[in-house]
Amino acid sequence: MQIKEMVMLKQLVLETIKNKELINYGEGIVVGISGGYDSVCLLHILYSISNELGIKIYPVHVNHMLRGDEALRDENFVKSFCSSLGLEVYIKHIDIAKKAKTEKISLEEAGRNARYEVFSLVAGERGASKIAVAHSRNDQAETILMRICRGTGLEGLRGMEYKRDNIIRPLLDADRSQIEEYVNGIGVEAVTDSSNLHTDYFRNRIRIDVIPAINIASGSDITENLLRLSKIVVAEDDYLRYNSELYYQKSVLSERKMYTELDLNVLDEIHQSVRLRVLRIAIEKTCGTLNGWGYIHLDKLNNLIENGRTGAQIDLPHGVAAVKSYGSLILKEQGKEHQEQFEKKLIIPGETEIQRFGLIVKTEIYKFETNKSCRQFINNNEKVNTKFIDLEKVTAMGENLQIRNRRDGDIFKPLKSNGTKKLKEYFIDNKIPRQVRSTIPLIALNKDIVWVIGNKISDNYKVTDNTKMVLKITFIQKKKN
């Protein structure tokens, strides 16, 4: 009877390994072993299927030096258990209390960090490609419930993964009771993993008090229910991740270290929940991590998109600033100005496109026998995105008109003004925010600005009584598909 159950657990673990593709034939595997039931069971099962899978097993035990004699007892147990299987165990003593104090982190965190550091070290030395840890389905349920209690989103409800980087969890489908029976079945007295009972206070309260109390009061099995919720969330969240990646790709205009630019038109049209995920992807791409970022920052970013004025800027963690620019949201280093340059010869007559910014500039020529007909274009300035200029004044210099953003040394004589000034001064006079100046498209003749698009044209090229040919310039901001 007991043997039948042991075979069943082994079978279950083999299925998990196969279905989740945890182990490849012939791999070396570091197995963390505390001496508690879970890790003893894991090591024994992996040992017992090592020939079948052609795997090489490297047990690793970390003595946390927290509990003196008890820790030594655990260490000795692990030694003798491993040697009974003919396995050599790698043992490392680390003063976790000291580490926790030095690094100003909790004992649990220090212990966990130390263990994974040692596991990785041994894996590197032995050429092992995987590190197996012994979390059970009960650990999984506890982890999820702890995250719910401490605050989480869908991400946290997914629970621990069967495989993440080189960490694998072959026991994640196994129940703690099955594991204990298995260990009893092989005739081994695993140590009562006393670290469980002391170091992670919150987990122990969840395990020992909260879950049993809930099960009694609800008359149902919260472990089962949490794991089912987790499975549902994994499926739903995978779909949302997939969709968000699609929309990120659709919205991204520019992406490099500490600089990401997203198309506001795309951000505008996508559902709020996907938009927040797109922003998270953008943040991670910009500063390489999501650590230190919370819902409050996403909210601020989202608010900037929805309600911010063009040019508005907010400061965010990791020295990142967000700017709402013309048609785009820019994530960049605080204090650094956006200086992506673009420049294209203006096609006359015809359409010139700056794909990167989703701009089209259309030009048409109006030619007249007498200049009287041109008079209708004088002072015709009511449309923001359509302007008329004197074509002959432009072509007189033998140079081509350009559509571009600003350069150092640009000059501008605004319509009806007396003198030429630096473009920068014009921007300052007109209170155009520093952050967006480089995103404003300009029509230029060398350094002389002909039209600050969305703003004034130059007095130098205006239509007058003497104009014989009018160039009509229309600016179109394309919607991105």
Added chain:
Amino acid sequence: MQIKEMVMLKQLVLETIKNKELINYGEGIVVGISGGYDSVCLLHILYSISNELGIKIYPVHVNHMLRGDEALRDENFVKSFCSSLGLEVYIKHIDIAKKAKTEKISLEEAGRNARYEVFSLVAGERGASKIAVAHSRNDQAETILMRICRGTGLEGLRGMEYKRDNIIRPLLDADRSQIEEYVNGIGVEAVTDSSNLHTDYFRNRIRIDVIPAINIASGSDITENLLRLSKIVVAEDDYLRYNSELYYQKSVLSERKMYTELDLNVLDEIHQSVRLRVLRIAIEKTCGTLNGWGYIHLDKLNNLIENGRTGAQIDLPHGVAAVKSYGSLILKEQGKEHQEQFEKKLIIPGETEIQRFGLIVKTEIYKFETNKSCRQFINNNEKVNTKFIDLEKVTAMGENLQIRNRRDGDIFKPLKSNGTKKLKEYFIDNKIPRQVRSTIPLIALNKDIVWVIGNKISDNYKVTDNTKMVLKITFIQKKKN
């Protein structure tokens, strides 16, 4: 100080009412009042803003007859409290214990059902368009935690809604402590709602034991964390719902009471998590409810789609059967056969489309001077979806070829067989499942079947040595966009 906090709570409730559009100007509102703090607070706040909102308030108290004197004490308190506000209260005595016993439901369920029945009754009598109930943000967090414990998906994590049908929850953003302070502030001794302490055992354990224990052990506020999770889930779930509705519309071929047909090509191409939601929509449309349906049934349905053979059928709750048909999944009444008829004249030469089934039948004519050239088409049967028949044999009768599904009385003489038989017998002989027979497209000349598409042609119309004109018929199953 106390007054300031009372004003703040009133302000908060007003904002909830405004943001969630709970109340329209001038509406009549039934307010459920137990005499406990929450409902006393709700009634008082609604009363105090009734002039501002032009609303008419109808307090309703249901005496559950569960606690004798105590219940009477509550009733009397409610009476005097309402009369102090100049409001007439509607009071109804219902023997909840008896109701629970008769209907074989729990006391909580019987109580809840009874209350909402009375609220609706009074709303109808008084022409009130809303029913206000006094759930607070703590109730919300408790509800979500209870659902997590007992098992839920994203749906359950959304929590109670601010507005559902005509039920509104104006206190859903208010904290229990604020509510108690408010009630103390107006100088009223609300009854300790003793029903809370007795009827819903599980909720009370969650409220009194579990949540405080978790807060102490985790050092954080689980109520806050659950509510934030709920907000995240609402946003994510809304998006998934929206998407699923889109995909349902994309996949549905036919929809009526106890009959829904979905395009398998569409179901195949969508993400698993959205597919399960599409199936839920289909189930709800088919049998009008999701009660009695669980994950196990969705799993079975999903498995039928992924692994079932054409013609496979499973029985599901509410007398629903699911059939995997040619190119579609059918949800229908158990035992009832699918009999949706389609029929169209075959265009020769040209293309005939049965849009409903995503079918195209293409015909081409090959005409020859000598019949020798026709010989290549004799016994040319290797392609399942392309057949050749003698055009003159078809047109000899002066009738048109039809593309349709089967009718009673159809006859068929399979190629190379000796005699004509009923089409039904042919289906039986060839083990074509009963459930899919009506979905098989046929080429027919009156009652005589020319080609069972995907199967044999008729011996009557085959190409022979004497054939002068060949009709090539190609069957195309379109992918739906």
